[in-house]
Amino acid sequence: MHSAMDEPLLAAEVSEPGSRPDPGGPVIGIIGSGDFSRSLAARLVASGFRVVVGSRAPGRVASAAFPARVELCSQGEAAQRADRLLFVAVYPEHYHSLLGLSQQLQGKVLVDVSNASSLSRPEQSNAERLAQLFPQSSVVKGFNVLSAWALQAGAHDGNRQVPICSDEADSKAAVLQLARRLGFSPVDVGGLCAARDVEEAPLVLFPSWGRPVLLTFLLFLFFYGYNFLRHILLPFLDQGENNFYQLPLVTVNETLPAVAIVTLALVYLPAQVWWRLSSSWPGEPNIRDSLVGWTAGCAVGSSWAY
Numbered sequence: 001m002h003s004a005m006d007e008p009l010l011a012a013e014v015s016e017p018g019s020r021p022d023p024g025g026p027v028i029g030i031i032g033s034g035d036f037s038r039s040l041a042a043r044l045v046a047s048g049f050r051v052v053v054g055s056r057a058p059g060r061v062a063s064a065a066f067p068a069r070v071e072l073c074s075q076g077e078a079a080q081r082a083d084r085l086l087f088v089a090v091y092p093e094h095y096h097s098l099l100g101l102s103q104q105l106q107g108k109v110l111v112d113v114s115n116a117s118s119l120s121r122p123e124q125s126n127a128e129r130l131a132q133l134f135p136q137s138s139v140v141k142g143f144n145v146l147s148a149w150a151l152q153a154g155a156h157d158g159n160r161q162v163p164i165c166s167d168e169a170d171s172k173a174a175v176l177q178l179a180r181r182l183g184f185s186p187v188d189v190g191g192l193c194a195a196r197d198v199e200e201a202p203l204v205l206f207p208s209w210g211r212p213v214l215l216t217f218l219l220f221l222f223f224y225g226y227n228f229l230r231h232i233l234l235p236f237l238d239q240g241e242n243n244f245y246q247l248p249l250v251t252v253n254e255t256l257p258a259v260a261i262v263t264l265a266l267v268y269l270p271a272q273v274w275w276r277l278s279s280s281w282p283g284e285p286n287i288r289d290s291l292v293g294w295t296a297g298c299a300v301g302s303s304w305a306y
């Protein structure tokens, strides 16, 4: 029996990291000719892939918008010509308008790059809806955390992490590999049910900052209260000294350094303590190292411990 596992992920020549696919390599399709499509096409071409862009009206797309090597054609033609991977760079509201392409998209991998429009937690993610509309294709969620700008600029400012998920392992592997070839750091986040979180990721500001900010605020309250008691309330009750004018400035100034030093200690001390404890403890080095890494909180903290 012929299985999908027998097929190379993209094409035989893209398996070695660092080597470029030759110009006769796989053709990647993009449906839609908007901002995302342009940036992605430019990046794919720069990474040595052949690209076909499918538009509702290819004649109306400014040819200067895409690199010269990108072929602009109808949606149907792009669906047909793409070897395996097709990016759907169309807003999810318009997915239904692609239903006429079901035949050509059969057996292909559709990459859903859309973002959630709000944090309202809908029943279904965009990617799951796309999968429902095209049951004969396999759907992979990914690339949505990259802005059009980041796609064009490439991975200059460190390797951008790109979460990718799908229910189809082979298709997901192909997209993971493609992301790597484009210079990003793909992260496999599981099945398509993870798509909702992936779609909402770009909308979440400062993820996991809530607790540290709250803790810092509580520390501030604690030290402010302490300074208020010690320098204002007690002298007032004791000797009738009126120091209340110090509240907005002097007391705040006395409080901030205490908050800063305690916050800093909270970041660095756990790694230090673990390191001291575990180096006098002849345990399994792997466990020891991972504990140190876990408590380190930051690279500087742990490297100082070494």
Ligand SMILES: NC(=O)C1=CN([C@@H]2O[C@H](COP(=O)(O)OP(=O)(O)OC[C@H]3O[C@@H](n4cnc5c(N)ncnc54)[C@H](OP(=O)(O)O)[C@@H]3O)[C@@H](O)[C@H]2O)C=CC1
Pocket (backbone or CB within 6 Å): 031, 032, 033, 034, 035, 036, 037, 054, 055, 056, 057, 058, 061, 088, 089, 090, 091, 092, 094, 097, 113, 114, 115, 143, 144, 145, 146, 147, 148, 149
């Ligand atoms: N822009 C960005 O930085 C990012 C965008 N994305 C996602 O990429 C997708 C596309 O975004 P973006 O490129 O910015 O959007 P644009 O509005 O710039 O482009 C959307 C394209 O969809 C095509 N399209 C196909 N069918 C329809 C239809 N029925 N009605 C209207 N347009 C249609 C159009 O191309 P044509 O006229 O050629 O058919 C149009 O150019 C979205 O899902 C978005 O969430 C994700 C991350 C970042």
Ligand SMILES: [Cu+2]
Pocket (backbone or CB within 6 Å): 298, 299, 300, 301
């Ligand atoms: Cu640090």
